[in-house]
Amino acid sequence: MSGMPLLEVEDLHVTFRTASGPVHAVDGVSFTMKPGSSLGVVGESGSGKSVTARALLRLFAITDDVQISGAVHFDGQDLLRIDERRLRDVRGGQIGMIFQDPLTSLNPLMAVGEQIAESLRLHRGMSRSEAAAEAVELLARVGIADPEQRATELPSSFSGGMRQRVMISLAIACRPRLLIADEPTTALDVTVQAEILLLLDELRRSEGMALMLITHDFGVVAATCDDVQVMYAGKLVEKASMAHLFDRANHPYTEGLLRLVPRFEDAHTGRLHPIPGQPPITGGGGSSCAFAPRCSYAVDRCRSEVPPEVAVGPQHLSACWLATDRAKDNTEAGQPWRRAQ
Amino acid sequence: MSVLEVDDVVVEFDTDAGRITAVDGVSLHLATGETLGLVGESGCGKSTLARAIMQLVPMQRGSVRLEGTDLGSLSRRELRRMRHRIQMVFQDPRGSLDPRMNVSTLIGEPLRVHGIGDRASRAKAVAEAMELVGLPVAVADRLPSELSGGQQQRVGIARAIVTDPAVLVCDEPVSALDVSIQAQIINVLDELRDELDLAMLFIAHDLSVVRHLSDRVAVMYLGQIVETGTASEVFGEPRHPYTHGLISSVPRADAESAARLQTARRMVLGELPSLLDPPSGCRYRTRCPYATAQCAEAEPPPEPVGRAGGLHMVRCHHWRTIVSAAPEPQESATSQELAI
Ligand SMILES: Nc1ncnc2c1ncn2[C@@H]1O[C@H](COP(=O)(O)OP(=O)(O)OP(=O)(O)O)[C@@H](O)[C@H]1O
Ligand SMILES: Nc1ncnc2c1ncn2[C@@H]1O[C@H](COP(=O)(O)OP(=O)(O)O)[C@@H](O)[C@H]1O
Ligand code: SF4
Ligand code: SF4
Ligand SMILES: [Mg+2]
Ligand SMILES: [Mg+2]
Numbered sequence: 001m002s003g004m005p006l007l008e009v010e011d012l013h014v015t016f017r018t019a020s021g022p023v024h025a026v027d028g029v030s031f032t033m034k035p036g037s038s039l040g041v042v043g044e045s046g047s048g049k050s051v052t053a054r055a056l057l058r059l060f061a062i063t064d065d066v067q068i069s070g071a072v073h074f075d076g077q078d079l080l081r082i083d084e085r086r087l088r089d090v091r092g093g094q095i096g097m098i099f100q101d102p103l104t105s106l107n108p109l110m111a112v113g114e115q116i117a118e119s120l121r122l123h124r125g126m127s128r129s130e131a132a133a134e135a136v137e138l139l140a141r142v143g144i145a146d147p148e149q150r151a152t153e154l155p156s157s158f159s160g161g162m163r164q165r166v167m168i169s170l171a172i173a174c175r176p177r178l179l180i181a182d183e184p185t186t187a188l189d190v191t192v193q194a195e196i197l198l199l200l201d202e203l204r205r206s207e208g209m210a211l212m213l214i215t216h217d218f219g220v221v222a223a224t225c226d227d228v229q230v231m232y233a234g235k236l237v238e239k240a241s242m243a244h245l246f247d248r249a250n251h252p253y254t255e256g257l258l259r260l261v262p263r264f265e266d267a268h269t270g271r272l273h274p275i276p277g278q279p280p281i282t283g284g285g286g287s288s289c290a291f292a293p294r295c296s297y298a299v300d301r302c303r304s305e306v307p308p309e310v311a312v313g314p315q316h317l318s319a320c321w322l323a324t325d326r327a328k329d330n331t332e333a334g335q336p337w338r339r340a341q
Numbered sequence: 342m343s344v345l346e347v348d349d350v351v352v353e354f355d356t357d358a359g360r361i362t363a364v365d366g367v368s369l370h371l372a373t374g375e376t377l378g379l380v381g382e383s384g385c386g387k388s389t390l391a392r393a394i395m396q397l398v399p400m401q402r403g404s405v406r407l408e409g410t411d412l413g414s415l416s417r418r419e420l421r422r423m424r425h426r427i428q429m430v431f432q433d434p435r436g437s438l439d440p441r442m443n444v445s446t447l448i449g450e451p452l453r454v455h456g457i458g459d460r461a462s463r464a465k466a467v468a469e470a471m472e473l474v475g476l477p478v479a480v481a482d483r484l485p486s487e488l489s490g491g492q493q494q495r496v497g498i499a500r501a502i503v504t505d506p507a508v509l510v511c512d513e514p515v516s517a518l519d520v521s522i523q524a525q526i527i528n529v530l531d532e533l534r535d536e537l538d539l540a541m542l543f544i545a546h547d548l549s550v551v552r553h554l555s556d557r558v559a560v561m562y563l564g565q566i567v568e569t570g571t572a573s574e575v576f577g578e579p580r581h582p583y584t585h586g587l588i589s590s591v592p593r594a595d596a597e598s599a600a601r602l603q604t605a606r607r608m609v610l611g612e613l614p615s616l617l618d619p620p621s622g623c624r625y626r627t628r629c630p631y632a633t634a635q636c637a638e639a640e641p642p643p644e645p646v647g648r649a650g651g652l653h654m655v656r657c658h659h660w661r662t663i664v665s666a667a668p669e670p671q672e673s674a675t676s677q678e679l680a681i
Contacts, residue, residue, distance in 0.1 A: 045519035159612065160383075189382040189546060194590035194605040201599065216520050219592030223599050246595060260524045262553035264576075264591050271531060272553070274524035278489065 005032040005073075006177055006210050007056075012070035014048075014055045014234075015285075025051040027234030027284025029070075035177065038204060038211040040221030040242065042257065043231035046279050049214045052231070053180050057091050075177070093123040096171030096209075098164070100183035105167060106155040112166045113139070113151025116173050123174040138169040142199060161192035165199070172203055179204070182214045197223050218258060222246075227315075230254045232291055234284035239309075240316040248330050250318035252295045289321065297322055343370040343406075344507045344540045345394070345427070350403035352386075352393050361616040363389040365564035366403070371508060371540040378555030378572065379544045380587065382613055386564040387544045391512045394542070395429055396420060408507055425455045425504035432513035434493035438485040444471075445481040448499045455504060470499040473536065474529050491522035495529065502533060509533075510542045515550065527554060548591050552576050557652065560584045563616060563624040570646070570653030580646050580655040582608055582629050582663065623658065631659055 014026035025048045033039055041049050056079060060066050072079040075094060079087060091097070099105050107115055116138055117131035126134060132151075139147035142165040155163055164184060171179055181200060185193035201224050204211045213225055221228050222242055230238040230253060238251040249255050256275040277294040284290050292302040301321050309317045312327035320326065352364040363386045371377050379387050392398045394405050396412050405412045407427055412420060428451070431437040438447055445467050452463045471481065474495040485493055494514065501509055511530065515523040531554060534541050545551050551558060552572050559569040560581065568581040579585045586608030589601050610628045614620055623641050626632040635658050646653040646660065657663070 044521055161612070190548065190587060190590040190592075191382060191605065191609045193592070194602045194609075197592065198602050198606060217592065218594035219598060222594045222596075223592045223602055243596060257520070258594070260521055262527070262549045264549040264552060264588075264593055266553070271528050272524040274528065275521050278521075 004035075006035045006037075006075070007033040008071075008073040009056070010071040010073070012052065012055060012072065013068065014051050015067045015283075017065040017067070021282065022285070023281070024234050024283035024285035026055060029231075029234070029236055031229060031236060031239065033178070033210050033212065036204070036208045036210055037227065038201075038213070038225040040218075040225035040228040041212065041214045041231055042216060042218060042221060042228060044216065044257075044275075044279050046281065047231045048234040048283060049231055050182055053097070053182055053212070053214060056180070057095060057097070058087060059091070059097075089123065092119055092171075092176075093174045094177050096174070096176035096179045098167045098171045098179070098181045098184050100186050106163065106170075108155055110154070111152050112155055112158070116151075116166075116170050119170060119173050134173075135169075138173055139166070141172075142166075142169045142203075143195070144169075160188055161196065164188065164192075164196055168196070168199065168203070172207065172209070175207060176209055178210045178212065180212045180214075183216075184213070185220065186215070193220075200224055218245075218261075230257065233280050235290065235319060236309075236317075237291070237319045238317065240313070244313060244316055248313060248316070248327070250312050250316070250323055250326050250330065251320050252297050252322075252326075253291050256294075289319075343372050344408050345369075345371040345542075346404075346406040347390075347394060348404045348406070350390065350393050350405065351401045352389050352398055353401045356617075359617050362564055362619075363616065364393060367561075367564075367566055368403075369559055369566065369569070371542060373507070373540055374534065374538045375557070376534055376541040376543050376555045378551035378558040379542060379561060380546065380548060380551050380558065381561035383546065384613060384616070385561045387561055388512050390561070391429065391510050391542065391544060394510060395427065421455070425451065425457060426506050427508040427510065428501035428504060428506040430494075430497050430501050430509065430511040430514045432516050434490060434497045434517065435485060437497055438493060440485055443482050443484055444476065444488070444496055447485070447496055448503055451500055451504050457504060466503050467499075470503040473502065473533060474499045475525075489522070490518050491525055494518060494522075494526050498526070498529060498533070502537060502539075505537075506539065508540045508542070510544075512544045513546065514543075516545065516547070523550070530554065548576070548587060560587065563614065563619055565624060565656065566643075566654075567625065567657070568653075568655045570651070574647070574651075574653040580653070580660040580663070581625075581657050582631055583625050586628075623656075625657075631663055633659070 010030050012026050012029040016023045016025060029052055043049055054060060055068055056072050068080060079090060113135040116135035120126045120131040120134055136147045136151050139151055144150050144162060144165055158166060185196050200211060215221060225242055228240060228242045228245055229236045230251060232253050238254045249258055259273045260275060262272060275294055280290060287306060288304060289302040289307050292298045307319050307321045309319045310323040312318050312323050347367060347369045350364055350367045353360055353362050367390055369377060381387055389398060393400050407423060410423060415423060448470055449463050449467045452458060452466060476495050476499060480492060515526050518526060527550060533539060543554055555572045558572050558575040559566045562583050568575055568584045575584060576588060579588055586605055589605035589608055592598055607630055614627050620627050622638050623636040626636040641656045641658045643654050643656050645651060646655050
């Protein structure tokens with residue numbers, strides 16, 4: 001079984017119909033994850049990271065006018081095609097999710113221990129007393145001191161970092177094989193972020209679960225993930241191992257993201273290099289490279305044809321017409337984003 | 342000469358659970374054209390200090406001098422007349438703008454409130470401010486809801502600089518913005534500081550951004566400044582265990598990233614104590630791996646670090662014996678090296 005992917009997403013498309021026209025939030029995304037692997041998904045706001053994650057579990061609001069196509073193979077079934085009841089078993093069962101704002105995903109009126117216990121009864125068929133004991137156990141597992149006492153408290157009495165720990169304990173309660181974490185630390189202090197990232201990493205190793213971590217911060221990916229994929233306008237524009245990406249970022253968008261942020265180890269090195277313009281609000285779906293209007297390398301072809309994914313190294317794909325040339329330049333001259341700093 | 346001198350400021354609040362000291366004897370100074378970065382975990386008192394400097398919360402003790410004038414000694418009318426010399430930029434660009442006013446009205450508002458100039462000179466000042474922050478003329482008639490997040494924050498900054506202030510206090514001005522927009526706004530602030538010779542107090546929780554923008558840095562913990570110095574002193578050779586922990590917590594896009602977080606966990610153990618019941622002696626002792634009995638008994642005084650007359654200051658009893666291991670990748674210190 002070990003060679004088999006745990007998750008295999010094939011040509012996923014998600015389109016919202018809105019008053020101002022269709023939004024192609026996810027535009028042909030394919031990727032696989034092995035059991036126990038870790039994958040970071042990076043991109044600007046609106047690039048389609050969260051919608052991708054939500055589409056895997058069809059987690060959309062009733063009010064969303066949404067169309068999904070493609071396939072999401074997980075554990076021998078296509079999650080896009082199984083019925084709602086079986087999907088409910090998968091959600092919070094074999095696939096756990098945590099979100100940026102823990103408060104909105106916890107029930108404010110129920111003691112946290114009870115919330116965890118409820119999930120355990122639902123997904124693992126535990127008795128009331130078994131579930132209560134296991135809930136305390138789980139709170140201890142995610143580093144909450146005095147778990148018996150804390151289990152009886154409401155979410156409002158927890159600090160931001162503690163709430164995120166509670167969310168994590170809830171997400172891992174049913175020993176998921178895949179944990180999807182959508183910006184789990186964005187609202188937290190760096191110190192608390194460090195603890196949460198370490199916790200996620202430890203849990204991944206000890207529970208053997210795969211981790212998909214959505215973030216806008218390459219530093220967060222570097223600390224927790226082996227692989228990374230960069231998303232822009234609903235497409236995965238670059239996929240690589242994180243170690244490989246340090247030295248050989250290929251796609252101009254990835255280069256832009258890496259140059260955008262000040263690096264801590266650099267003292268003031270002049271102005272930053274924002275990527276000009278903004279991502280398209282209608283997502284993907286065009287007949288050109290969606291990044292062309294903002295890309296300083298764009299050539300004519302970029303504006304008339306969608307660039308295909310090209311292999312530019314081992315396990316390294318880049319969807320850019322210049323990918324092959326850029327890969328050659330990279331090895332000869334080092335990283336353009338480092339050179340420019 | 343310092344345009345802003347903050348001396349021994351104390352701010353207390355009465356809460357339902359009791360009295361807390363949110364700012365506990367903070368002193369700092371700012372010269373023209375200089376940026377001081379203020380960092381620390383949420384709840385440590387950064388915003389309260391900013392509001393005390395702006396005279397928006399009462400101080401129990403201490404003074405704030407702006408261009409030589411003690412703001413606390415002024416009558417309300419006199420204070421209003423001084424206000425245009427010190428302005429503030431807030432975190433939430435949208436929430437700080439009146440949704441019914443258009444861009445040019447919003448930017449001109451501080452001028453009208455302070456009765457500065459006539460109609461024509463105000464219009465000119467608004468146009469100049471818009472240009473300085475990179476707002477196109479075309480958006481002058483738009484409402485805040487019709488602007489992107491980055492444009493909204495540019496309006497917030499334009500409002501702050503339109504009165505030609507000497508000091509700009511920025512409280513988390515980029516925290517609510519997307520990464521690419523953050524970079525634009527940071528550049529705007531960077532350029533303004535140079536062009537207008539502003540003194541800037543820059544509060545942010547992103548240490549990389551603070552290091553990028555700041556000449557000097559102050560690290561705050563439970564209402565006190567525990568370390569201050571030039572950005573390269575504080576971030577390159579941190580002396581306080583808390584500073585060291587903060588720095589190690591910053592996730593960086595390199596191969597050492599995961600290892601550094603382990604250091605962070607050692608240096609910043611557990612949670613921030615409550616301000617209702619702050620630890621005796623050194624306030625950091627409940628999280629500090631080097632704490633001794635002395636740390637529980639006596640509050641460490643501010644001590645100068647390094648050369649005489651330098652600006653590097655630290656509040657820790659044991660800073661001399663704690664090896665300063667700049668947490669750079671090459672020398673990612675092990676626990677043995679760090680232990681005294
Ligand atoms: N319910 C919805 N109805 C219509 N459009 C939507 C809906 N949800 C998301 N979108 C659009 O889909 C695109 C992708 O959104 P998504 O939330 O996946 O972005 P993201 O990459 O997660 O961004 P962020 O970093 O801000 O979280 C955006 O253009 C967004 O406006
Ligand atoms: N108006 C207020 N009344 C009571 N407590 C307050 C008030 N403003 C701030 N505080 C408290 O003062 C402390 C410092 O807060 P703040 O200055 O906002 O921190 P920071 O900006 O560093 O996150 C916190 O404990 C906060 O809850
Ligand atoms: S395909 Fe063209 S426009 Fe798109 S990223 Fe590559 S060079 Fe830039
Ligand atoms: S004074 Fe003691 S407890 Fe405080 S930081 Fe220094 S070593 Fe740690
Ligand atoms: Mg999102
Ligand atoms: Mg604040």
